[in-house]
Structure formats: C-alpha cells, structure tokens
Amino acid sequence: MIELNAVTKSYCRGADEVAALQSTTLTIGGNDFTAIVGPSGSGKSTMLCMIGGMLAPTSGQINVDGESLYDQSVAQRCQFRNERVGFVFQSFNLVPWLTAVENVQLPLSIRGTSAKEQRQRAESLLARFGLETRLQHRPSELSAGQQQRVALARTLVTNPQLILADEPTGNLDPDSRDLVLQTFAELHADGRAVVLVTHDHNVSTAAQRVLRIEEGQVCEQSLGESDVAA
Ligand SMILES: Nc1ncnc2c1ncn2[C@@H]1O[C@H](COP(=O)(O)OP(=O)(O)OP(=O)(O)O)[C@@H](O)[C@H]1O
Numbered sequence: 001m002i003e004l005n006a007v008t009k010s011y012c013r014g015a016d017e018v019a020a021l022q023s024t025t026l027t028i029g030g031n032d033f034t035a036i037v038g039p040s041g042s043g044k045s046t047m048l049c050m051i052g053g054m055l056a057p058t059s060g061q062i063n064v065d066g067e068s069l070y071d072q073s074v075a076q077r078c079q080f081r082n083e084r085v086g087f088v089f090q091s092f093n094l095v096p097w098l099t100a101v102e103n104v105q106l107p108l109s110i111r112g113t114s115a116k117e118q119r120q121r122a123e124s125l126l127a128r129f130g131l132e133t134r135l136q137h138r139p140s141e142l143s144a145g146q147q148q149r150v151a152l153a154r155t156l157v158t159n160p161q162l163i164l165a166d167e168p169t170g171n172l173d174p175d176s177r178d179l180v181l182q183t184f185a186e187l188h189a190d191g192r193a194v195v196l197v198t199h200d201h202n203v204s205t206a207a208q209r210v211l212r213i214e215e216g217q218v219c220e221q222s223l224g225e226s227d228v229a230a
Pocket residue numbers: 011012013018019020038039040041042043044045046047090
C-alpha cells in the first residue's frame with residue numbers, strides 16, 4: 001500500500017519556483033489499478049517519480065507498506081526500486097548501444113539471473129508484444145511504438161509487484177494499445193498494483209480509479225464522468 005501524506009513538490013530554478021504538486025494526501029492499495037490524468041505540465045510524472053522512489057518530495061511523507069520511503073537510506077530505496085517497482089519512463093530510457101533483447105535482459109542481468117533464463121524471459125516478453133523479429137535491433141533502429149513496447153517488456157521482466165507507467169501507450173496504434181492494456185489488466189488480476197499516467201481516455205477507462213491532476217492539485221474523478229468515457 002502506498003500512502004501520500006500532505007506531499008508537495010516544488011522545483012527551484014534560480015529564483016523561480018514551480019509548485020509541481022500541491023499538498024496531496026491519498027492512498028493507493030496494493031492491488032489497485034489507478035490512472036492519473038490531467039493536462040501537460042500538471043504534475044503527473046512528478047507524482048509518479050515520487051511514488052517510485054526516484055524524486056524526494058519537498059514536504060510531506062510517502063509511505064510504502066507503512067515505511068517512509070524517503071526516510072530510508074539511498075541503498076534501501078534502491079533495493080525497493082529494484083525488487084518491487086517496475087517503471088516505464090515517458091521517454092523510454094532504453095540503453096542505445098544494446099539491442100532490444102539485451103535491453104530487456106538488463107534488469108535480470110543486474111540480479112544475477114542465468115544468461116539462459118535472461119534470454120528466454122526477454123524473448124518471450126518481446127514476442128508477446130509482437131517484436132520477435134526485432135530482437136537484435138538497437139533502439140535507433142526501432143519505431144517509437146516499438147521502443148515503447150521494448151521499454152514495457154524491460155519493466156515487466158522482473159515481475160514487479162508495483163508497476164508505474166508514464167504514458168505507456170502514447171506511441172501505440174489501437175491494436176498494440178489494446179494488447180498493452182490487456183497485459184496491465186492481467187497483471188492487476190494477478191494481484192499487482194498498476195499506476196499509469198495517460199492522456200488516452202480508452203486507457204483511463206480500463207482503470208478502477210482515476211485521479212485527475214490540474215495545476216498540481218489532485219482530485220478523485222468518478223469513473224462515470226463524461227470526459228473520461230471513451
Ligand atoms: N526538473 C524540473 N525543474 C523545474 N521545473 C520542472 C522540472 N520538472 C518538471 N518541472 C515543471 O513541473 C511541472 C510538472 O511537470 P510534470 O513533468 O510532472 O508534468 P506532466 O503532468 O507529467 O506533463 P506531461 O503530460 O507533459 O508529461 C511542469 O510545469 C514542469 O515545467
């Protein structure tokens with residue numbers, strides 16, 4: 001379970017200060033499927049990065065299973081990220097000099113999984129996302145939608161308990177998007193927590209719960225609200 005208690009985030013650039021997230025208190029259950037929606041620049045990625053242990057709040061507390069994430073040591077927070085969180089970055093963050101299959105293998109390689117198992121798991125996930133003929137391509141040799149699916153495969157290869165995905169379908173055609181959504185639904189049915197940021201109404205309607213952020217203010221949006229419906 002993730003709890004945000006009066007969490008705020010301001011970015012400072014010289015004398016300028018941007019209030020990216022205003023005081024936010026909410027709870028995300030260990031098996032919730034939550035969508036975060038809102039205009040560009042409203043604070044969605046900021047909130048996701050803070051939940052993922054990658055960005056400390058300016059004030060307030062983020063608890064994961066009762067433990068304050070940012071009161072832990074850096075090593076403990078890294079362990080949390082490595083063992084429990086799968087993060088899909090808005091900008092993919094693939095390693096440019098590694099092939100698609102090597103990118104997906106990477107988190108398993110860091111964990112010391114055998115080379116054979118790394119390869120099998122990576123290939124099977126890439127095949128699931130329709131990329132079996134692109135295993136040896138480097139990111140620069142893949143389309144944006146293909147890179148997005150490689151990034152998703154890399155996120156899922158370690159079987160994370162908490163999946164945080166920033167616009168995971170932004171570059172996908174409707175068929176690939178439905179495949180990715182089906183994958184998230186299966187992960188949720190399997191007892192995992194999924195939090196995804198999206199601009200796509202089809203994606204947010206797949207979630208059980210929608211949080212809307214506007215100018216750093218978060219509010220719960222009822223699932224029936226017309227601007228969320230497909
Ligand atoms: N490192 C930074 N330094 C200064 N300001 C920042 C920084 N990162 C983000 N911001 C500002 O914080 C606000 C929230 O940014 P954030 O990336 O969370 O928005 P977002 O909702 O994810 O937008 P988008 O839908 O375009 O991805 C924006 O106004 C942005 O300009």
